[in-house]
Amino acid sequence: MTERINRRSMIRSTAVAGAAGVGGLALGGPAQAAAAPSLVQADGTPVLTPQQFGAVGDGVADDTAAIQAAINAARSQLNKIVVIPPGQYKVTSTLVVGDHEYETPGQHLNRFVLRGYGMFGEEASKLIFDHDGVGLRWEASLGGIHGVAFDAPVKTATNVGIHVARTANTDDTDVTIVECSFLRFQRAIESVGRGFLFSKNKVAVCTTGISISWPTEGVQGSGVHVLPYGLRKWLITDNHFHSNFDAIVFTGAPDGNFRGAVISNNLLDIGRRLFKGSLTNSTISGNVVENGTGNAIVQIDAGGHNLTITGNVLGGFDTTPGAWDPPRYAIHFTSGVSAKNVTISANTFNWIDGSGIQFDQAADKVSITGNSFDHWNLSRSSIHGVVRTNADATRFAVLGNAISANPNPAGAPIRIAGTLAESTVVGNAFETDALVAAGTIGADSFVETEPGRFTKLQLAAAKNGAARVVSTASVVVANDNYGSYLVEGAATVGGGPGVKGGVEVVAVNASGAAATNLLCATNSSNDVVAFQASVAGLIPPTDNARDLGSATANIRTVYTRATRLHPHTVSTLPAAADSPGALIHVRDGHDGKPCLAMSDGTAWRRVPLGNPIG
Template sequence: MSTLSRRHVIGAAGIAALGATMAGQLSPAQSAAAAEATADAVMGTTPQEFGAVGDGVADDTDAIQKAIDAQLTRPNKIVFFPPGTYRITRTLVVPDVEGLGGDNFNRIVLAGASTMSSRVSIIDVDFDGTGLEMRAPLAALRGLCFVAPASLKNTVAVQSARDANRVGANTDDVDLVVTECTFIEFYLALRHVGRGLVFTNNLVAVGDFGIDISWPTAGVSGTGVHLLPYGMRKWLIEGNHFHSMGTAIRTTGENAASFRGAIIANNVLDIGRRLFEGGIINSTFSGNVVENGSGGPLINVTAGGTNLTFTGNVLGGGEPTGGGRPPYSIAFDTAVQARNVTITGNTFNWLTRSPVYFAAAASEVTVSANSFDNWNLDQDDRWGAVRINGDATDVSILGNIFGANPVAAAPPVRVIGTITRSTITGNTFENTAGVLWAGAVGADNVIERRRAGAMEQELTAAANGALIVRATTTGAHQVGADAYGAFVAASDQSGGAGPGVKGGMRIVPVNEVGSTAVDLLCSTDDENGVAAMRVGITGITPTADNARDLGSAENRMRTVFAHGVQFAAGPRPQPVAGAMAMVSDGAGGSVLAVSDGTTWRRIVLGNPV
């Protein structure tokens, strides 16, 4: 064993302090032995102890494998790679011997001194194959930099998968941690087969795929929640930098639709085709940034598609001076029936087609408080900022800012099928044709749009549709109180017409049980007052001056003080001044009679005209 390399490894302050404490209680020989034991327990083994050179020229494969194998019986299984370049020419293997009796490699740690931005402890995979196979569960990689020759098509930096050929393999239970590592020029940086992955603060650059996650095809021995569909869970992919990548994260295999429980957060994809592709449910994408994306959708959901949240992401292509232009930011494939999806607080920019795209029907979808800028760069009226290629049911599109569509007449929301039980309100947009184009507008929708010209709000509903305002006032109704709602035009201006209500309508109770009347409101000509004509179950009650004109300006009829006029048929009522009634003419016919308040007087009919 190399004393020099051991001293180099145990030079950390914490170990030195521990050794000093022990030295005060033991003899010099005992202190030396204790320090050596402390290094073994805490800092682990180095490849140099087994002959590694780390100069980037010598083949260090055997030395590293021996260092790994030496961890089988150690209490703390750590292989530490001091700064250097460790060239390997075949696959390194951490075996899976759990359940075979004796010790195992579970919880082994391979660690170096690198960070996601510095290449210090380098493993040079100098062949077209897999650099490291992590078959033991609960393992960790920290501070290592993996590099490979450029343009090889079979290079995989790390494969994390248990041995399916072993009896009682339990291949679903993996739980790998990868942090502060760097992967350069690999076709695939990490292939992970099984449940559980923490992949944080890593740099993956210049490759085809970053992370590939799948479910084992054999050797699954768990029960209950360890089996599909719940087995494929537990993923934290956060704070990574993906640079010049084809696809940063993907799920593959026939069970990809069960990929669940993922937090994909705060990652940066700087130049690449897509951040995610595959099946996924019950997961969240938050705080990710894709800058200068190109090719296919930046987030492409190909299976699953339920119970997903996308929030606080910035997803787009390159600006006019150059760069890629993806067609979609978030896309759901034709095989996906998207349901219970929330897309909120995101920024979408520089896209050739639709930022949010559902290739089939969608239901229970909320799209709110997003910003859409420079979309539909293809200038095709088929693309909306939000496009649903099927029926849209229980969809809410609220409070978004839709930048200008290059096709001025095309609405920002496009539904190819029927929209039903949906709400589209409070959005800002610039086109001239409203907020929605739909194949058909079904029942129970509230669709608000800003019309061209005046700042008006319009509600669109299907034939025979109605807007219902539900009163929530409790207790007894007060006659005349505004308990049911008002729809009025009002001014807040101090000049011109002045402040106050200019017209409108309100619905008020007229008795204690809540029966209502409708007040039609209009401001008076000579002052800023409001007159009301009431329409209720008892008829029409004019305004205070009791006068109303009917007809045109040239041909009109004015009714003045007409409230006391009564028309009656049948038995003659009690005489009331001004009342009129049809009465018998004494010869079997009927004539009109008028009352002076005390008696009734017949009006003799003239000759036929």
């Protein structure tokens, strides 16, 4: 209902309002005015100003009664609009925009608008609350506050800029606050109920910027109006929070019922904490927090389901020590949360005292992709990581993150206290020897342990592990330039760490012919021998000490084009006792001529050769 009033008409109305206000004073002041003079614009929209009721707007005179009178007068109008002309208005008690819908039924619902001339940092229309407690109590639903500056000379233990709350149908508020500013409040805005749009505002030097909660009584709806779905519709975008302890706090709702929140594009310089409380089915995106401090910049205390946290810059400050100590975590799912269906992507985490992302409880179906972690674990703790879970991590996808060095070199960046199950950790760039430290890495998980590329793959068990390596390098004969698939052991006992076997493809000539080497470690040392298969045949290791088949693992049938026996001489015959059943060729075994010989276990028995064929 606010689009029918524009800046030009406001200026015109204000000029008339000023004249009307002066006339009112000449007749004895606003206390004697029975009704407000109605200003009607060209489009028929009535507009009221505090000046019509005697407001001065010089920051010295007490304008409380005049502003309240303008608000009260607007309640009976079809379009309930009160314009605050440029000036400074001293207020000494709480202003109240009443709940017109229930106090005076049938009077055009509640769509009340309080509009000033401010824009973000501009404070043309300023209300100075020279008292402790609530500055403006907003009881009307579907209302809007535009361009008004709320200022307290001193922050107290209890002062509040705007308190949004109803006494009937208490859940249904839907307030809009745009292009306003708030300075020196314990809580800039305290809103109780469903529906909140807060955009292009400045909140400075407040303990809490926005506090949102659910009413404890007076909820009159059903179905989607009650918990759990009642707590929905939160748009908090494009705001500047300066030197607040907490920018946004959702509090009081059971079981994480706050849902449907969009918290985006907010700037916190000297920001401390962006969000704390209950959250589910929501997104936190595009926010920038510098000089954060405390426990966590984003702290999820309940809910934690179906969340997207993306494109944020979250951290402390790039000086030592900065304005204050850096935060312990960038994102923290606390002990009341079992996170599920969470996406954390494309964020920059920096200057964190402990872990970048912390899960106190088990978490399931979590995607952590494309983030940058820099200057983390500034405390040099042995327990912190860029991602840390104090219990099981199931169906985690940790992909493509850039991770700077841990100030504690002994610590792995990803730390799972329980079991890492059904998960993939691949494509991350990191600077430590190990990437994952877990109580157990399940056989159904896949972890890449070399930074940045597919050079080494780690599986807890042999399950469908495979790699394809394509080389475009120039051919160098006898070099391993086509690729390989190797199995490496990490055990410190037995044969010790090293390659245990695998396959490598090598070049054998300059024309591009290749051979495949079948690799295996020996049983007496950790040496690796190779059997080479190529177009030339199967070539055994260079020491030629391996058999094809053995006494206990015989080859039963061999189909071959020809068999070529090694030529022995009588003087070089092997021991017959060691070769029962062996057939050999003896070059000079029959009167100095060739023959075959077979061992019966005691001696070599001559097998004379017959006549030549053909």
